[in-house]
Amino acid sequence: MAFWLFKSEPATWSWDHQKRAGAKGQEWDGVRNYQARNFMRAMKTGERGFFYHSNDGKEIVGIVEVVGEVHPDSTAPPSKDGVAIWECVDLAAVTDVPRPVSLETIKADPRLKDMVLATNSRLSVQPVTEAEFRTICEMGGVDLSEALG
């Protein structure tokens, strides 16, 4: 079981939007970065990730679940040869992070200093280790059994 982190500017797509999308979820579309896309290709249904508010907030605010594996991004322009270049997964909200964990907090914690969020701030879809996932759930007051389903 792998863990992930998804970044979104709340002005574009916020945690509230994500929650309103409900259990059937919503395409995580608009990614136009090969590294981020490749991580999405590796995702399996049922895997969990963090929902992070970039720019405005700069904190982890929710837990999401992969409810649909990678498929062509409906917002991407069609390719000439019919092979999709840009793909995405579907995500559904699982639970809130009661005490959002800020970037500042993450950078200040030695257990989290190697998180991609701290080392490569521009990557919008990132892998998270299980240890990091558990640490942040604990810091954020998230019930682990709820987060992991």
Added chain:
DNA sequence: GCCAACGTTGGC
């Protein structure tokens, strides 16, 4: 609003 970091593009 600025700018550093990063990725992509295109000229050579």
Added chain:
DNA sequence: GCCAACGTTGGC
């Protein structure tokens, strides 16, 4: 295949 120029992201 190198690298300068450019565009974008996102923290500050």
